[in-house]
Amino acid sequence: MRPRVIALPGNDALAGSIATRVGGELGGATVRPFPDGESYVRIDDRVEDRDVVLVCTLDRPNEKAVPLRLLAATARDLGARHVGLVAPYLAYMRQDRRFAPGEGLTSSYFARLLSETVDWLVTVDPHLHRHPSLEMMYAIPARTLHAAPVVAAWLRAHVPDATLIGPDAESVQWVTAIGELAGVPSRVLEKVRRGPRDVTVSLPTGVPLHGRTPVLIDDIVSTGSTMIAAIGELRRAGAAAPVCVAVHAVFAGDAAERLAAAGAARVVTCNTIPHPSNGIDVGKLVADGVAAVLESQPFAR
Ligand code: R5P
Secondary structure (H helix, E strand, O other), X not given: OOOEEEEOOOOHHHHHHHHHHHOOEEEOEEEEEOOOOOEXXXXXXXXXXXXXXXXXXXXXXXXXXXXXXXXXXXXXXXXXXXXXXXXOOOOOOOOOOOXXXXXXXXXXXXXXXXXXXXOEEEEEOOOOOOOOOHHHOOOOOEEEEOOHHHHHHHHHHHOOOEEEEEOOHHHHHHHHHHHHHHOOXXXXXXXXXXXXXXXXXXXXXXXXXXXXXXXXXXXXXXXXXXXXXXXXXXXXXXXOOOEEEEEXXXXXXXXXXXXXXXXXXXXXXXXXXXXXXXXXXXXHHHHHHHHHHHHHOOOOO
16 A cells, blocks of 8 residues: 655645655645634545655644644544654754753653654754754654755855854754765854853854855754854954855744844755745655655554
8 A cells, every 4th residue: 555645734845755755645634723722633535554654844843743643643543554754843852951940851752742643753853962862762763864965965056165164062963064075164163042042152263264155054043043143253253244054944933034134145944844045955855764764664563
């Protein structure tokens, strides 16, 4: 039986790429709120005895998690063999320790919630910092895909004279990998975050800025404060206006406008979250990753 690929609202393009790559069939689903705020979910095509692939990127996770869980339960109830989740952006990865007494370890709790919802997970560059791998957090097979090769290819084509700059220690994993693949130098700044919008960064000496195009690389732009602080520091050091590249375009509130106003030469993101800044396509990377999971069936019990 061919896998049934079902997009949650807003995920149709990626679901189409996945269905084509895995030889699956697209399935329809209806997900909408009832007038009282509860969720109505319906699967419109047969899923009995099939592998079901739900496609739902998880920015704005609070409004998506309940419908996703209800839809996965519906698929199981209708006889699906296994239910997997493709979430190109995986939320709740940054609260990975108790920064203040009494705080919840929400990265672990969200992992538990998803592990109870689906049989397997595929995602792109989750924000792994203090957790060394997704497998340590998730009780289901969880495949991490890396956008570095696609980002590096974009840089080679569009900014061949780049100097890559990571805004903080957490970005070193992405900046180093992309720099090596693109064949350009990379350095990492030092960041102090005192609150969501209260961020300062400092530039170490010896960063080759002159005669090259500075490219800030980060996994996530959320409030934009990290990128904005880094742009300010680079401009104070006499660098040209930097190109800002991020994997996940979370862009909370007016972050995109604030980033443009801060002096970014250009803002480019991967399409793990649909956004006007998307310029780097991870569709093939994700579709290939899902095909590999379905072929190896690591979730079969
Ligand atoms: C944290 O270390 C991440 O890698 C990003 O730097 C951070 O999430 C960006 O957040 P914001 O845009 O709110 O500064």
